[in-house]
Amino acid sequence: MHIPSRDLTAAQRYKLLCGLVVPRPIGWITTLEPSGSVNVAPFSFFNVVSEDPVLVIVSINRRNDGRIKDTLRNIERAQEWVVNIADEPLAEVMHKTSGDFPSEVSEATAVGLELEPSAEVAPPRIKKAPFSLECRLWREVELGPERRLVIGEGVHMHMRDDVIDPATMRIREDSFFPVGRLYGDRYCWTRDRFTFPPANPPKY
Numbered sequence: 001m002h003i004p005s006r007d008l009t010a011a012q013r014y015k016l017l018c019g020l021v022v023p024r025p026i027g028w029i030t031t032l033e034p035s036g037s038v039n040v041a042p043f044s045f046f047n048v049v050s051e052d053p054v055l056v057i058v059s060i061n062r063r064n065d066g067r068i069k070d071t072l073r074n075i076e077r078a079q080e081w082v083v084n085i086a087d088e089p090l091a092e093v094m095h096k097t098s099g100d101f102p103s104e105v106s107e108a109t110a111v112g113l114e115l116e117p118s119a120e121v122a123p124p125r126i127k128k129a130p131f132s133l134e135c136r137l138w139r140e141v142e143l144g145p146e147r148r149l150v151i152g153e154g155v156h157m158h159m160r161d162d163v164i165d166p167a168t169m170r171i172r173e174d175s176f177f178p179v180g181r182l183y184g185d186r187y188c189w190t191r192d193r194f195t196f197p198p199a200n201p202p203k204y
Helices: 010-020 070-078 088-096 107-111
Strands: 027-032 038-043 046-051 054-061 080-085 131-144 147-159
Touching: 027 054, 027 070, 038 054, 038 070, 038 107, 054 131, 070 080, 070 131, 070 147, 080 147, 088 107
Parallel strands: none
Antiparallel strands: 027 038, 027 080, 046 054, 054 147, 080 131, 131 147
């Protein structure tokens, strides 16, 4: 099957891309509402793109009725947020926070999610997350009428003690099992891992 992207509707392109570009990491973002209420929402159009400076990207679309999502509105106003990574024990509660909660309702409170103060930004982090990255707005790019790309600079990292070997600054594979996003309501585990030897080019 060969299809020029321009021949598909935006909805068709979204469906295909979400189903084929998998698994995707999930940026579980905490922001603050003007009232001080904590907004929590997962995004899978997300990744880390640089280590110097530390930069992450998240692409946020409008809701089906055209409303700007609370996460984007909070980031644009306060220019601070926290990206948290969800692992297996947090997967179900992470999915629950993806619902369309009213702005005045904190997803963290509604689903019983424990939070912890951040070090350099106002929004709190998720206490039991294996990794949290405090971010400040670095750039924002309008991708079209329905979607904006937010680039954040990571200013402070939090790693759960069991996840990192402090001597080598490498992850402990037997303690870190994040979940990935597939499509719709489908997710995946990351337990089934394999290793290749170094990819040395053949000798001619």
